[in-house]
Amino acid sequence: MTAHTAAMQAAGSFEHRLxxxxxxxxxxxxxxxxxxxxxxxxxxxxxxPGFAARLHELLDLMPELFDEASVVAAYEREALEATPGAGRVDCWHTATHRMLREAGERHAIPDLRQAEVRTGIDSVCAVLQAVLWSDPRAGDAGYTPAAGEVTAYLDGLARLAPDVDLFTRTYGEFEGRLVQNHCPGASLARVMLAQGWRACTGTPPPGERTGA
Known part of the structure; x- marks a missing residue:
């Protein structure tokens, strides 16, 4: 048995136990x-294997999803069309879905592949809704983020390490090592979260204000 074969079998055994x-x-x-x-x-x-590379290739076709000015403009159009009682986070969610759909139409991207990005948008939306817990309305021109909402955003950033982010789930410890779920689009999701805050609040993400 070669060393490579032995290593493969050991890895397979560990993966099975895991x-x-x-x-x-x-x-x-x-x-x-x-x-x-x-x-x-x-x-x-x-x-x-290879999913992350394909995801990034797909996202390269839709750079506007990661361009703050484009995202804010899309949000503002959606908020203007929505009823005054519509939630700001809901408006951002609808606007980004529309941007994705339009990019998919331009580049003939199958809906099944667009779904890979929609899942990420939905995950960011859930985090944004939790952070902006006061559920600001599109028609509330006087809204500013509550101190608790700023704290919620900063608390999320404070829990981040250089190689772990808000979108990484920790399962626990197994055989002496921490086990975490790998999210291939996590770094891009963090960009979306910051842009979502900017669009929904009209203010820079709290980390930018503190120089973090």
């Missing part, structure tokens, strides 16, 4: 593969 633990102790039914590991941490993914 998935048994995820299923029995954490409640993760679908198998996860080991995407990256070191002595302290194991990153697992539900996506097949």
């Amino acid at each position: 998935n048994e633990w995820l299923r029995a102790d954490v409640g993760v039914d679908l198998p996860r593969r080991v995407a990256r590991e070191d002595p302290r941490r194991v990153l697992v993914s539900k996506f097949e």
Whole structure:
């Protein structure tokens, strides 16, 4: 048996044990593969190898989704068309979905592939709704973020490490190492979150104001 074969078998055995633990102790039914590991941490993914590269290639076709001016303009158009009682986060969500759909039409991107990006937008929306807990309305011209909302955003940033972000889920510790779910679009999701704050509040993200 070659060293490479032995290493592959050992890795497979660990991955099998890991998935048994995820299923029995954490409640993760679908198998996860080991995407990256070191002595302290194991990153697992539900996506097949190469998914991250394909996702970034797809997002390269729609740069406007990550251009703050474009996102804010799309939000403002949506907010103007919405009823005064519409939620600002809902307006941002609808606007970004529309931007995605329009990019998909321009580049003939199948809806199944667009769904990969929609899932990310929906995840960011959930975080943004939790941060902007006062649920500001589109018609409330006098709205400014509450101190607690600024704190909620900053608390999220404070929990970030250079290699871990708000969109990484920690499952627990297995065989002496931390196990976390790998989100291939996490860095881009953080950009969307900052742009969503800017669009919905009309103010810079709190981290920018503090120089973080």
